[in-house]
Amino acid sequence: MQSIWGLLSFGPDGWGDDLLRGVFVTVSLALVTLPLGLLIGFFVALSKQSSEPSLRLAGNIYTTIFRGLPELLTLFLVFYGAQIGIQQVVRFISPDATVEINSFVAGMIALGVVFSSYASEVFLSAFRAIPKGQYEGGYSVGLSPRQTMRLIILPQLVRIALPGLSNLWLILLKDTALVSAIGLTDIVRQASIAARVTKQAFLFFGVACLIYLALAIISSFGIAAIERRVGKREATR
Amino acid sequence: MNASVETAQKAQRPPAPPRGWPRARIFGSALVAFWILFGIGIVAYLFSAWNPELFAKYAPSYISGLGVTLSLVAISIVLGAILSIPICYARMSSNRVLNAISYGYVYFFRGTPLLAQTFLIYYGFGSFKPQIEMVGLWGFFREAWYCAIFAFALNTAAYQAEILRGAIESVGKGQWEAASALGLTKLQTMYKVILPQALVVALRPYGNEIILMIKGSAIVAIITVYDLMGETRRAFSRTFDFQTYIWAALLYLALVETLRHFVDWIERRITRHMHR
Numbered sequence: 001m002q003s004i005w006g007l008l009s010f011g012p013d014g015w016g017d018d019l020l021r022g023v024f025v026t027v028s029l030a031l032v033t034l035p036l037g038l039l040i041g042f043f044v045a046l047s048k049q050s051s052e053p054s055l056r057l058a059g060n061i062y063t064t065i066f067r068g069l070p071e072l073l074t075l076f077l078v079f080y081g082a083q084i085g086i087q088q089v090v091r092f093i094s095p096d097a098t099v100e101i102n103s104f105v106a107g108m109i110a111l112g113v114v115f116s117s118y119a120s121e122v123f124l125s126a127f128r129a130i131p132k133g134q135y136e137g138g139y140s141v142g143l144s145p146r147q148t149m150r151l152i153i154l155p156q157l158v159r160i161a162l163p164g165l166s167n168l169w170l171i172l173l174k175d176t177a178l179v180s181a182i183g184l185t186d187i188v189r190q191a192s193i194a195a196r197v198t199k200q201a202f203l204f205f206g207v208a209c210l211i212y213l214a215l216a217i218i219s220s221f222g223i224a225a226i227e228r229r230v231g232k233r234e235a236t237r
Numbered sequence: 238m239n240a241s242v243e244t245a246q247k248a249q250r251p252p253a254p255p256r257g258w259p260r261a262r263i264f265g266s267a268l269v270a271f272w273i274l275f276g277i278g279i280v281a282y283l284f285s286a287w288n289p290e291l292f293a294k295y296a297p298s299y300i301s302g303l304g305v306t307l308s309l310v311a312i313s314i315v316l317g318a319i320l321s322i323p324i325c326y327a328r329m330s331s332n333r334v335l336n337a338i339s340y341g342y343v344y345f346f347r348g349t350p351l352l353a354q355t356f357l358i359y360y361g362f363g364s365f366k367p368q369i370e371m372v373g374l375w376g377f378f379r380e381a382w383y384c385a386i387f388a389f390a391l392n393t394a395a396y397q398a399e400i401l402r403g404a405i406e407s408v409g410k411g412q413w414e415a416a417s418a419l420g421l422t423k424l425q426t427m428y429k430v431i432l433p434q435a436l437v438v439a440l441r442p443y444g445n446e447i448i449l450m451i452k453g454s455a456i457v458a459i460i461t462v463y464d465l466m467g468e469t470r471r472a473f474s475r476t477f478d479f480q481t482y483i484w485a486a487l488l489y490l491a492l493v494e495t496l497r498h499f500v501d502w503i504e505r506r507i508t509r510h511m512h513r
Protein backbone atom coordinates (compact mmCIF):
# COMPACT_ATOMS: atom_id res chain seq x y z
CA MET A 1 0.00 0.00 0.00
CA GLN A 2 1.56 3.23 -1.14
CA SER A 3 1.11 6.50 0.62
CA ILE A 4 -0.98 9.23 -0.94
CA TRP A 5 2.09 11.22 -1.90
CA GLY A 6 3.66 8.10 -3.41
CA LEU A 7 0.57 7.57 -5.54
CA LEU A 8 0.56 11.17 -6.72
CA SER A 9 4.31 11.37 -7.30
CA PHE A 10 5.89 11.71 -10.71
CA GLY A 11 7.65 8.64 -11.94
CA PRO A 12 7.04 4.99 -12.78
CA ASP A 13 5.10 4.22 -9.59
CA GLY A 14 3.21 7.46 -9.18
CA TRP A 15 0.34 8.78 -11.23
CA GLY A 16 1.35 12.42 -11.17
CA ASP A 17 2.82 12.38 -14.65
CA ASP A 18 -0.23 10.60 -16.09
CA LEU A 19 -2.55 13.15 -14.53
CA LEU A 20 -0.35 15.94 -15.85
CA ARG A 21 -0.65 14.49 -19.35
CA GLY A 22 -4.42 14.46 -18.84
CA VAL A 23 -4.27 18.13 -17.85
CA PHE A 24 -2.33 18.84 -21.03
CA VAL A 25 -4.98 17.10 -23.17
CA THR A 26 -7.83 18.91 -21.42
CA VAL A 27 -6.23 22.32 -21.65
CA SER A 28 -5.13 21.93 -25.24
CA LEU A 29 -8.57 20.69 -26.28
CA ALA A 30 -10.21 23.68 -24.60
CA LEU A 31 -7.67 26.10 -26.10
CA VAL A 32 -8.12 24.69 -29.60
CA THR A 33 -11.90 24.69 -29.31
CA LEU A 34 -12.08 28.31 -28.13
CA PRO A 35 -11.09 30.09 -31.39
CA LEU A 36 -13.21 27.70 -33.44
CA GLY A 37 -16.25 28.33 -31.27
CA LEU A 38 -15.68 32.09 -31.14
CA LEU A 39 -15.35 32.33 -34.91
CA ILE A 40 -18.46 30.27 -35.68
CA GLY A 41 -20.37 32.00 -32.89
CA PHE A 42 -19.49 35.43 -34.24
CA PHE A 43 -20.71 34.60 -37.73
CA VAL A 44 -23.89 32.99 -36.42
CA ALA A 45 -24.52 36.14 -34.36
CA LEU A 46 -23.91 38.28 -37.46
CA SER A 47 -26.48 36.27 -39.37
CA LYS A 48 -28.96 36.47 -36.49
CA GLN A 49 -28.83 40.26 -36.34
CA SER A 50 -28.95 40.73 -40.10
CA SER A 51 -31.93 42.40 -41.72
CA GLU A 52 -32.32 39.45 -44.05
CA PRO A 53 -35.01 37.07 -42.70
CA SER A 54 -33.55 33.95 -44.30
CA LEU A 55 -30.17 34.55 -42.63
CA ARG A 56 -31.86 35.06 -39.27
CA LEU A 57 -33.83 31.85 -39.70
CA ALA A 58 -30.74 29.86 -40.59
CA GLY A 59 -28.89 31.19 -37.54
CA ASN A 60 -31.79 30.48 -35.22
CA ILE A 61 -32.10 26.90 -36.44
CA TYR A 62 -28.41 26.39 -35.71
CA THR A 63 -28.70 27.70 -32.14
CA THR A 64 -31.90 25.83 -31.43
CA ILE A 65 -30.41 22.51 -32.46
CA PHE A 66 -27.08 22.75 -30.71
CA ARG A 67 -28.37 24.39 -27.55
CA GLY A 68 -31.10 21.79 -27.24
CA LEU A 69 -28.99 18.67 -27.59
CA PRO A 70 -27.08 17.31 -24.61
CA GLU A 71 -23.35 17.90 -25.06
CA LEU A 72 -22.65 14.21 -24.63
CA LEU A 73 -25.11 13.31 -27.37
CA THR A 74 -23.61 15.91 -29.71
CA LEU A 75 -20.24 14.36 -29.03
CA PHE A 76 -21.47 10.87 -29.89
CA LEU A 77 -23.32 12.15 -32.95
CA VAL A 78 -20.12 13.74 -34.25
CA PHE A 79 -17.88 10.86 -33.24
CA TYR A 80 -19.95 7.96 -34.59
CA GLY A 81 -21.79 9.94 -37.25
CA ALA A 82 -18.62 11.25 -38.84
CA GLN A 83 -17.02 7.84 -38.59
CA ILE A 84 -19.93 6.13 -40.35
CA GLY A 85 -20.24 8.94 -42.88
CA ILE A 86 -16.57 8.92 -43.82
CA GLN A 87 -16.55 5.14 -43.91
CA GLN A 88 -19.37 5.13 -46.45
CA VAL A 89 -17.41 7.51 -48.65
CA VAL A 90 -14.19 5.52 -48.29
CA ARG A 91 -15.98 2.25 -49.12
CA PHE A 92 -16.57 3.59 -52.59
CA ILE A 93 -12.84 3.73 -53.11
CA SER A 94 -11.56 0.72 -51.21
CA PRO A 95 -14.28 -1.65 -49.96
CA ASP A 96 -12.61 -3.04 -46.85
CA ALA A 97 -10.92 -0.01 -45.38
CA THR A 98 -11.86 0.95 -41.83
CA VAL A 99 -11.83 4.53 -40.66
CA GLU A 100 -11.02 5.65 -37.16
CA ILE A 101 -11.88 9.24 -36.53
CA ASN A 102 -9.58 11.03 -34.15
CA SER A 103 -11.40 11.51 -30.86
CA PHE A 104 -9.56 14.78 -30.27
CA VAL A 105 -10.91 16.22 -33.51
CA ALA A 106 -14.40 14.87 -32.79
CA GLY A 107 -14.31 16.45 -29.35
CA MET A 108 -13.07 19.72 -30.80
CA ILE A 109 -15.86 19.87 -33.38
CA ALA A 110 -18.63 18.86 -30.98
CA LEU A 111 -17.56 21.20 -28.19
CA GLY A 112 -16.86 23.98 -30.68
CA VAL A 113 -20.34 23.71 -32.15
CA VAL A 114 -21.97 23.77 -28.71
CA PHE A 115 -19.74 26.65 -27.60
CA SER A 116 -20.51 28.62 -30.74
CA SER A 117 -24.26 28.33 -30.32
CA TYR A 118 -24.02 29.80 -26.83
CA ALA A 119 -21.42 32.35 -27.90
CA SER A 120 -23.69 33.53 -30.71
CA GLU A 121 -26.29 34.51 -28.10
CA VAL A 122 -23.67 36.44 -26.13
CA PHE A 123 -22.45 38.23 -29.26
CA LEU A 124 -26.02 38.93 -30.33
CA SER A 125 -26.91 40.67 -27.10
CA ALA A 126 -23.63 42.60 -27.32
CA PHE A 127 -24.52 43.68 -30.86
CA ARG A 128 -27.86 44.90 -29.59
CA ALA A 129 -26.17 46.89 -26.84
CA ILE A 130 -24.23 48.94 -29.40
CA PRO A 131 -26.29 51.94 -30.50
CA LYS A 132 -27.10 52.40 -34.14
CA GLY A 133 -25.42 55.79 -34.10
CA GLN A 134 -22.05 54.03 -33.96
CA TYR A 135 -22.67 52.48 -37.39
CA GLU A 136 -24.03 55.73 -38.74
CA GLY A 137 -21.05 57.62 -37.39
CA GLY A 138 -18.73 55.16 -39.10
CA TYR A 139 -20.52 55.53 -42.44
CA SER A 140 -20.65 59.28 -42.17
CA VAL A 141 -16.87 59.56 -41.88
CA GLY A 142 -16.61 57.47 -45.01
CA LEU A 143 -15.77 54.03 -43.67
CA SER A 144 -17.00 51.02 -45.56
CA PRO A 145 -19.33 48.57 -43.72
CA ARG A 146 -16.42 46.19 -43.24
CA GLN A 147 -14.14 48.92 -41.87
CA THR A 148 -16.93 50.11 -39.57
CA MET A 149 -17.28 46.58 -38.24
CA ARG A 150 -13.56 46.12 -37.70
CA LEU A 151 -12.59 49.54 -36.38
CA ILE A 152 -15.68 50.73 -34.53
CA ILE A 153 -18.04 47.88 -33.67
CA LEU A 154 -15.67 45.00 -32.88
CA PRO A 155 -13.63 46.80 -30.19
CA GLN A 156 -16.81 47.71 -28.34
CA LEU A 157 -18.34 44.31 -28.95
CA VAL A 158 -15.44 42.52 -27.32
CA ARG A 159 -15.69 44.70 -24.26
CA ILE A 160 -19.43 44.12 -23.85
CA ALA A 161 -19.26 40.40 -24.63
CA LEU A 162 -16.27 39.63 -22.44
CA PRO A 163 -18.09 38.69 -19.19
CA GLY A 164 -20.45 36.37 -21.05
CA LEU A 165 -17.63 34.83 -23.04
CA SER A 166 -15.47 34.24 -19.98
CA ASN A 167 -18.41 32.42 -18.41
CA LEU A 168 -18.64 30.27 -21.53
CA TRP A 169 -14.91 29.55 -21.31
CA LEU A 170 -15.36 28.14 -17.80
CA ILE A 171 -18.27 26.02 -19.04
CA LEU A 172 -16.15 24.80 -21.96
CA LEU A 173 -13.37 23.82 -19.59
CA LYS A 174 -15.82 21.68 -17.64
CA ASP A 175 -17.45 20.25 -20.74
CA THR A 176 -14.13 18.88 -21.94
CA ALA A 177 -14.54 16.22 -19.24
CA LEU A 178 -17.09 14.57 -21.53
CA VAL A 179 -14.47 13.58 -24.09
CA SER A 180 -13.33 10.90 -21.67
CA ALA A 181 -16.46 9.03 -22.81
CA ILE A 182 -15.09 8.70 -26.35
CA GLY A 183 -11.73 7.51 -25.18
CA LEU A 184 -9.62 10.66 -25.10
CA THR A 185 -7.17 10.48 -22.18
CA ASP A 186 -8.08 13.71 -20.44
CA ILE A 187 -8.01 14.35 -16.68
CA VAL A 188 -11.12 12.29 -15.91
CA ARG A 189 -9.95 9.38 -18.04
CA GLN A 190 -6.51 9.31 -16.42
CA ALA A 191 -8.11 9.51 -12.99
CA SER A 192 -10.41 6.57 -13.84
CA ILE A 193 -7.47 4.48 -15.00
CA ALA A 194 -5.51 5.34 -11.88
CA ALA A 195 -8.55 4.63 -9.70
CA ARG A 196 -9.09 1.24 -11.31
CA VAL A 197 -5.47 0.20 -10.93
CA THR A 198 -4.84 1.48 -7.41
CA LYS A 199 -8.39 1.08 -5.99
CA GLN A 200 -8.09 4.62 -4.61
CA ALA A 201 -11.07 6.05 -6.47
CA PHE A 202 -11.89 8.82 -4.02
CA LEU A 203 -8.35 10.10 -3.99
CA PHE A 204 -7.98 10.26 -7.75
CA PHE A 205 -11.39 11.66 -8.57
CA GLY A 206 -10.94 14.13 -5.74
CA VAL A 207 -7.63 15.20 -7.22
CA ALA A 208 -9.28 15.45 -10.65
CA CYS A 209 -11.92 17.79 -9.20
CA LEU A 210 -9.22 19.87 -7.53
CA ILE A 211 -7.32 20.12 -10.82
CA TYR A 212 -10.45 21.44 -12.52
CA LEU A 213 -10.88 23.92 -9.68
CA ALA A 214 -7.28 25.03 -10.08
CA LEU A 215 -7.81 25.49 -13.83
CA ALA A 216 -10.92 27.57 -13.12
CA ILE A 217 -9.01 29.73 -10.65
CA ILE A 218 -6.12 30.22 -13.08
CA SER A 219 -8.59 31.13 -15.83
CA SER A 220 -10.33 33.68 -13.66
CA PHE A 221 -6.96 35.35 -13.05
CA GLY A 222 -6.36 35.37 -16.80
CA ILE A 223 -9.82 36.75 -17.47
CA ALA A 224 -9.31 39.49 -14.90
CA ALA A 225 -6.06 40.45 -16.63
CA ILE A 226 -7.76 40.60 -20.03
CA GLU A 227 -10.60 42.64 -18.59
CA ARG A 228 -8.13 45.11 -17.13
CA ARG A 229 -6.40 45.50 -20.48
CA VAL A 230 -9.60 45.96 -22.41
CA GLY A 231 -10.86 48.42 -19.84
CA LYS A 232 -7.62 50.38 -19.92
CA ARG A 233 -7.87 50.88 -23.63
CA GLU A 234 -11.19 52.55 -23.11
CA ALA A 235 -9.84 54.87 -20.43
CA THR A 236 -6.98 56.17 -22.58
CA ARG A 237 -9.21 56.93 -25.51
CA MET B 238 -52.72 70.10 -44.22
CA ASN B 239 -53.24 66.93 -46.16
CA ALA B 240 -49.99 67.30 -47.97
CA SER B 241 -48.03 67.84 -44.75
CA VAL B 242 -49.51 64.63 -43.24
CA GLU B 243 -48.52 62.83 -46.40
CA THR B 244 -44.93 64.05 -46.25
CA ALA B 245 -44.73 63.22 -42.55
CA GLN B 246 -45.87 59.68 -43.29
CA LYS B 247 -43.41 59.45 -46.10
CA ALA B 248 -40.58 60.61 -43.86
CA GLN B 249 -41.46 58.12 -41.10
CA ARG B 250 -41.84 55.16 -43.37
CA PRO B 251 -38.95 52.73 -42.89
CA PRO B 252 -36.70 52.21 -45.86
CA ALA B 253 -38.04 49.62 -48.28
CA PRO B 254 -36.32 46.23 -48.00
CA PRO B 255 -33.73 45.73 -50.72
CA ARG B 256 -35.13 44.19 -53.84
CA GLY B 257 -33.67 41.55 -56.01
CA TRP B 258 -30.95 39.26 -54.74
CA PRO B 259 -28.32 41.04 -52.63
CA ARG B 260 -25.44 38.92 -51.41
CA ALA B 261 -26.92 38.44 -47.92
CA ARG B 262 -30.13 37.08 -49.36
CA ILE B 263 -28.35 34.62 -51.62
CA PHE B 264 -26.25 33.44 -48.73
CA GLY B 265 -29.19 33.25 -46.33
CA SER B 266 -31.33 31.36 -48.78
CA ALA B 267 -28.49 28.94 -49.39
CA LEU B 268 -28.19 28.32 -45.64
CA VAL B 269 -31.92 27.85 -45.23
CA ALA B 270 -31.88 25.50 -48.20
CA PHE B 271 -29.08 23.61 -46.51
CA TRP B 272 -31.14 23.22 -43.34
CA ILE B 273 -34.19 22.13 -45.32
CA LEU B 274 -32.08 19.56 -47.17
CA PHE B 275 -30.60 18.49 -43.83
CA GLY B 276 -34.07 17.97 -42.40
CA ILE B 277 -35.24 16.12 -45.49
CA GLY B 278 -32.07 14.05 -45.35
CA ILE B 279 -32.75 13.01 -41.77
CA VAL B 280 -36.37 12.16 -42.51
CA ALA B 281 -35.32 10.24 -45.61
CA TYR B 282 -32.62 8.43 -43.66
CA LEU B 283 -35.06 7.46 -40.90
CA PHE B 284 -37.54 6.38 -43.56
CA SER B 285 -35.05 4.25 -45.46
CA ALA B 286 -33.60 2.81 -42.26
CA TRP B 287 -37.07 2.11 -40.90
CA ASN B 288 -37.01 -1.27 -39.27
CA PRO B 289 -40.25 -2.37 -37.57
CA GLU B 290 -38.46 -5.06 -35.63
CA LEU B 291 -35.92 -2.63 -34.23
CA PHE B 292 -38.62 -0.12 -33.47
CA ALA B 293 -40.82 -2.66 -31.68
CA LYS B 294 -37.85 -3.81 -29.67
CA TYR B 295 -36.38 -0.48 -28.62
CA ALA B 296 -39.24 2.02 -28.65
CA PRO B 297 -40.53 0.87 -25.23
CA SER B 298 -37.05 1.12 -23.75
CA TYR B 299 -36.68 4.64 -25.17
CA ILE B 300 -39.94 5.64 -23.52
CA SER B 301 -38.83 4.15 -20.21
CA GLY B 302 -35.45 5.89 -20.64
CA LEU B 303 -37.25 9.18 -21.15
CA GLY B 304 -39.17 8.50 -17.96
CA VAL B 305 -35.92 7.81 -16.10
CA THR B 306 -34.40 11.05 -17.39
CA LEU B 307 -37.46 13.06 -16.40
CA SER B 308 -37.76 11.55 -12.94
CA LEU B 309 -34.04 11.90 -12.32
CA VAL B 310 -34.17 15.58 -13.23
CA ALA B 311 -37.40 16.21 -11.32
CA ILE B 312 -36.18 14.55 -8.13
CA SER B 313 -32.79 16.21 -8.17
CA ILE B 314 -34.23 19.63 -8.99
CA VAL B 315 -36.68 19.40 -6.08
CA LEU B 316 -34.06 18.09 -3.65
CA GLY B 317 -31.63 20.74 -4.90
CA ALA B 318 -34.24 23.45 -4.38
CA ILE B 319 -34.75 22.35 -0.79
CA LEU B 320 -31.02 22.15 -0.20
CA SER B 321 -30.40 25.51 -1.87
CA ILE B 322 -32.41 27.42 0.75
CA PRO B 323 -29.97 26.94 3.66
CA ILE B 324 -27.03 27.42 1.30
CA CYS B 325 -28.49 30.66 0.04
CA TYR B 326 -29.18 31.75 3.61
CA ALA B 327 -25.58 31.01 4.58
CA ARG B 328 -24.32 32.77 1.49
CA MET B 329 -26.20 35.94 2.36
CA SER B 330 -25.62 35.89 6.11
CA SER B 331 -23.10 38.20 7.72
CA ASN B 332 -21.61 35.31 9.69
CA ARG B 333 -18.13 34.85 8.30
CA VAL B 334 -17.88 31.11 8.92
CA LEU B 335 -21.23 30.33 7.28
CA ASN B 336 -20.29 32.60 4.43
CA ALA B 337 -16.96 30.89 3.82
CA ILE B 338 -18.46 27.40 3.96
CA SER B 339 -21.28 28.18 1.56
CA TYR B 340 -18.94 30.06 -0.77
CA GLY B 341 -16.62 27.06 -0.84
CA TYR B 342 -19.51 24.72 -1.51
CA VAL B 343 -20.85 26.79 -4.38
CA TYR B 344 -17.38 27.35 -5.83
CA PHE B 345 -16.56 23.65 -5.74
CA PHE B 346 -19.77 22.46 -7.38
CA ARG B 347 -19.81 25.20 -9.98
CA GLY B 348 -16.12 24.96 -10.75
CA THR B 349 -15.83 21.23 -11.40
CA PRO B 350 -17.46 19.13 -14.12
CA LEU B 351 -20.64 17.30 -13.20
CA LEU B 352 -19.08 14.16 -14.64
CA ALA B 353 -16.15 14.33 -12.23
CA GLN B 354 -18.51 14.96 -9.31
CA THR B 355 -20.65 11.98 -10.28
CA PHE B 356 -17.57 9.78 -10.56
CA LEU B 357 -16.30 11.07 -7.24
CA ILE B 358 -19.52 9.99 -5.56
CA TYR B 359 -20.24 6.77 -7.46
CA TYR B 360 -16.73 5.32 -7.64
CA GLY B 361 -15.03 7.41 -4.98
CA PHE B 362 -17.35 6.66 -2.09
CA GLY B 363 -16.57 2.99 -2.66
CA SER B 364 -13.19 3.72 -1.05
CA PHE B 365 -15.03 4.27 2.23
CA LYS B 366 -17.13 1.13 1.99
CA PRO B 367 -16.40 -0.09 5.58
CA GLN B 368 -17.21 3.28 7.10
CA ILE B 369 -20.36 3.73 5.00
CA GLU B 370 -21.45 0.18 5.81
CA MET B 371 -21.00 1.00 9.46
CA VAL B 372 -23.48 3.87 9.16
CA GLY B 373 -25.78 1.60 7.18
CA LEU B 374 -25.84 3.72 4.05
CA TRP B 375 -24.01 1.33 1.75
CA GLY B 376 -27.28 0.17 0.17
CA PHE B 377 -27.77 3.77 -0.92
CA PHE B 378 -24.31 4.46 -2.33
CA ARG B 379 -24.04 1.10 -4.04
CA GLU B 380 -26.78 1.96 -6.50
CA ALA B 381 -25.82 4.08 -9.49
CA TRP B 382 -29.31 5.58 -9.53
CA TYR B 383 -29.10 6.94 -5.98
CA CYS B 384 -25.56 8.15 -6.51
CA ALA B 385 -26.68 10.02 -9.60
CA ILE B 386 -29.53 11.68 -7.72
CA PHE B 387 -27.20 12.52 -4.85
CA ALA B 388 -24.58 14.07 -7.13
CA PHE B 389 -27.11 15.96 -9.25
CA ALA B 390 -28.97 17.30 -6.22
CA LEU B 391 -25.74 18.60 -4.67
CA ASN B 392 -24.70 20.12 -7.98
CA THR B 393 -27.97 21.82 -8.78
CA ALA B 394 -28.28 23.03 -5.18
CA ALA B 395 -25.15 25.12 -5.71
CA TYR B 396 -26.50 26.65 -8.92
CA GLN B 397 -29.98 27.19 -7.49
CA ALA B 398 -28.58 28.85 -4.39
CA GLU B 399 -26.84 31.37 -6.63
CA ILE B 400 -30.00 31.91 -8.67
CA LEU B 401 -32.01 32.47 -5.50
CA ARG B 402 -29.40 34.81 -4.07
CA GLY B 403 -29.24 36.85 -7.25
CA ALA B 404 -33.02 37.11 -7.37
CA ILE B 405 -33.36 38.14 -3.72
CA GLU B 406 -30.61 40.70 -4.09
CA SER B 407 -32.31 42.11 -7.17
CA VAL B 408 -35.17 43.30 -4.97
CA GLY B 409 -34.45 46.79 -3.73
CA LYS B 410 -33.41 47.45 -0.17
CA GLY B 411 -36.28 49.89 0.20
CA GLN B 412 -38.70 46.99 0.09
CA TRP B 413 -37.13 45.57 3.24
CA GLU B 414 -37.21 48.93 4.96
CA ALA B 415 -40.82 49.61 3.99
CA ALA B 416 -41.89 46.19 5.25
CA SER B 417 -40.13 46.66 8.56
CA ALA B 418 -41.66 50.11 8.86
CA LEU B 419 -45.05 48.45 8.54
CA GLY B 420 -44.11 46.11 11.39
CA LEU B 421 -43.65 42.91 9.37
CA THR B 422 -41.18 40.40 10.74
CA LYS B 423 -38.21 39.30 8.64
CA LEU B 424 -39.91 36.03 7.72
CA GLN B 425 -43.16 37.74 6.80
CA THR B 426 -41.27 40.25 4.69
CA MET B 427 -39.54 37.40 2.89
CA TYR B 428 -42.75 35.55 2.18
CA LYS B 429 -45.10 38.39 1.39
CA VAL B 430 -42.88 41.07 -0.10
CA ILE B 431 -39.51 39.83 -1.32
CA LEU B 432 -40.12 36.35 -2.70
CA PRO B 433 -43.08 37.24 -4.94
CA GLN B 434 -40.87 39.83 -6.64
CA ALA B 435 -37.72 37.74 -6.59
CA LEU B 436 -39.30 34.63 -8.10
CA VAL B 437 -40.40 36.56 -11.16
CA VAL B 438 -36.75 37.45 -11.73
CA ALA B 439 -35.65 33.91 -10.92
CA LEU B 440 -38.08 32.16 -13.26
CA ARG B 441 -35.94 32.33 -16.38
CA PRO B 442 -32.70 31.19 -14.68
CA TYR B 443 -34.63 28.37 -13.02
CA GLY B 444 -35.97 27.31 -16.40
CA ASN B 445 -32.46 27.39 -17.81
CA GLU B 446 -31.21 25.35 -14.89
CA ILE B 447 -33.84 22.66 -15.53
CA ILE B 448 -32.85 22.56 -19.19
CA LEU B 449 -29.17 22.33 -18.24
CA MET B 450 -30.01 19.46 -15.88
CA ILE B 451 -31.92 17.60 -18.60
CA LYS B 452 -28.93 17.96 -20.90
CA GLY B 453 -26.44 17.22 -18.15
CA SER B 454 -28.36 14.16 -17.00
CA ALA B 455 -27.21 12.38 -20.17
CA ILE B 456 -23.92 11.64 -18.41
CA VAL B 457 -25.54 9.16 -16.02
CA ALA B 458 -25.45 6.79 -18.98
CA ILE B 459 -21.71 6.50 -18.27
CA ILE B 460 -22.34 5.18 -14.76
CA THR B 461 -24.82 2.56 -16.05
CA VAL B 462 -28.10 4.30 -15.31
CA TYR B 463 -30.42 3.53 -18.21
CA ASP B 464 -31.88 6.93 -18.91
CA LEU B 465 -32.67 8.06 -22.45
CA MET B 466 -28.98 8.33 -23.26
CA GLY B 467 -28.21 5.00 -21.58
CA GLU B 468 -30.93 3.21 -23.55
CA THR B 469 -29.59 4.82 -26.71
CA ARG B 470 -26.08 3.64 -26.01
CA ARG B 471 -27.35 0.15 -25.27
CA ALA B 472 -29.41 0.06 -28.46
CA PHE B 473 -26.46 1.35 -30.50
CA SER B 474 -23.99 -1.11 -29.01
CA ARG B 475 -26.32 -3.99 -29.90
CA THR B 476 -27.36 -2.95 -33.39
CA PHE B 477 -24.66 -0.54 -34.62
CA ASP B 478 -27.53 1.31 -36.23
CA PHE B 479 -26.89 5.04 -36.25
CA GLN B 480 -30.59 5.88 -36.28
CA THR B 481 -30.67 5.07 -32.57
CA TYR B 482 -28.75 8.28 -31.92
CA ILE B 483 -30.92 10.29 -34.29
CA TRP B 484 -34.06 9.23 -32.42
CA ALA B 485 -32.48 10.20 -29.11
CA ALA B 486 -31.50 13.58 -30.52
CA LEU B 487 -35.04 14.20 -31.73
CA LEU B 488 -36.48 13.24 -28.34
CA TYR B 489 -34.06 15.48 -26.44
CA LEU B 490 -34.68 18.39 -28.80
CA ALA B 491 -38.45 18.01 -28.46
CA LEU B 492 -38.16 17.85 -24.68
CA VAL B 493 -35.92 20.89 -24.35
CA GLU B 494 -37.89 22.98 -26.84
CA THR B 495 -41.19 22.17 -25.14
CA LEU B 496 -39.78 23.16 -21.79
CA ARG B 497 -38.27 26.37 -23.17
CA HIS B 498 -41.54 27.47 -24.71
CA PHE B 499 -43.39 26.53 -21.52
CA VAL B 500 -41.08 28.74 -19.45
CA ASP B 501 -41.54 31.57 -21.98
CA TRP B 502 -45.29 31.18 -21.69
CA ILE B 503 -45.25 31.25 -17.88
CA GLU B 504 -43.02 34.30 -17.91
CA ARG B 505 -45.30 36.16 -20.30
CA ARG B 506 -48.23 35.24 -18.11
CA ILE B 507 -46.85 36.27 -14.73
CA THR B 508 -45.33 39.51 -15.99
CA ARG B 509 -48.54 40.70 -17.65
CA HIS B 510 -48.92 43.45 -15.09
CA MET B 511 -45.50 44.84 -16.05
CA HIS B 512 -46.27 45.22 -19.75
CA ARG B 513 -48.26 48.06 -21.14
